[in-house]
Amino acid sequence: MALNFNVQWIHGAANCAASTDPRIQTHALDPDTFVLRESKCLSFEAPFLYLLAGSQRAFLLDTGARPESGPLPVRETVTRLLSGRNLDHVAGHSHSHGDHLFADEQFRGRPRTRVAPVDSPAAIRAFYGLSGWPDGSASLDLGGRKLTIFPIPGHEPHHIAVFDQRTGILLTGDVLYPGMLTVRTADWGEYKKSAKRLADFANANPVAHVLGAHIEMTKTPKVAFPLGTRFQPNEHVLQLGKQHVIELNQVCESLGPTPVRTVRDDFILTPQ
Ligand SMILES: [Zn+2]
Numbered sequence: 001m002a003l004n005f006n007v008q009w010i011h012g013a014a015n016c017a018a019s020t021d022p023r024i025q026t027h028a029l030d031p032d033t034f035v036l037r038e039s040k041c042l043s044f045e046a047p048f049l050y051l052l053a054g055s056q057r058a059f060l061l062d063t064g065a066r067p068e069s070g071p072l073p074v075r076e077t078v079t080r081l082l083s084g085r086n087l088d089h090v091a092g093h094s095h096s097h098g099d100h101l102f103a104d105e106q107f108r109g110r111p112r113t114r115v116a117p118v119d120s121p122a123a124i125r126a127f128y129g130l131s132g133w134p135d136g137s138a139s140l141d142l143g144g145r146k147l148t149i150f151p152i153p154g155h156e157p158h159h160i161a162v163f164d165q166r167t168g169i170l171l172t173g174d175v176l177y178p179g180m181l182t183v184r185t186a187d188w189g190e191y192k193k194s195a196k197r198l199a200d201f202a203n204a205n206p207v208a209h210v211l212g213a214h215i216e217m218t219k220t221p222k223v224a225f226p227l228g229t230r231f232q233p234n235e236h237v238l239q240l241g242k243q244h245v246i247e248l249n250q251v252c253e254s255l256g257p258t259p260v261r262t263v264r265d266d267f268i269l270t271p272q
Helices: 074-081 121-128 185-204 242-254
Strands: 024-030 033-038 048-053 057-061 088-092 113-115 138-141 146-151 160-164 169-173 180-183 209-212 268-271
Touching (some): 024 074, 048 074, 048 209, 121 146, 169 185, 180 185, 185 242, 209 242, 242 268
Parallel strands (some): 057 088, 088 113, 169 209, 180 268
Antiparallel strands (some): 024 033, 033 048, 146 160, 160 169
């Protein structure tokens, strides 16, 4: 079944006080695959969260950024999207930065729900049954829907990628998305290896869409919005492709032992 990317994401407002946007927008790529976007009026990070359902369990990747005011209804959104289904839940994280795990507490103690650890490679490895870290992978069976999980540290030491065999979606968190891909110089070696790991994976698997955790590029190639903006009219589409995974690896391989800011049409490698 083709995925439905025909969506206008909420993208903040010039005047957030007058905005009628939902706190979290939801969009179904297919009947079992949901993308959630947090409002830019609540957090300039405006992260994307992913909810994938199989016949036995559902997997949520990330729980959002702290809203500047009011609640962030992640749990009730997930419950609403999957109402009427008899599922266990796994709440995982792309990585441990604060704009990806704010609503974790909403899921602790929730019936039939396990929340993945976030800040220990050993604990993450044990939780998913990864065969190694960072060179290893795990399979998570949602019931008729298998996910492949593998480490991609570098942007942050506990980062993972998630590939959905049913849809061909590769979830890349903050390692690859249409925006400013940040990496500290000290982590450059790890980051390069992860870019290679992603490219090798994409060359060996039917990756159809690459979905990250943010949008920071405009529709104009090479041009990003100013960091921290609350309003992103004409923002880049969310979805990238296999070619971007290959491109990121080529950029990394072309650079030496020190990362250099590199502007491409759809992302900007940004050393910090
Ligand atoms: Zn991050």
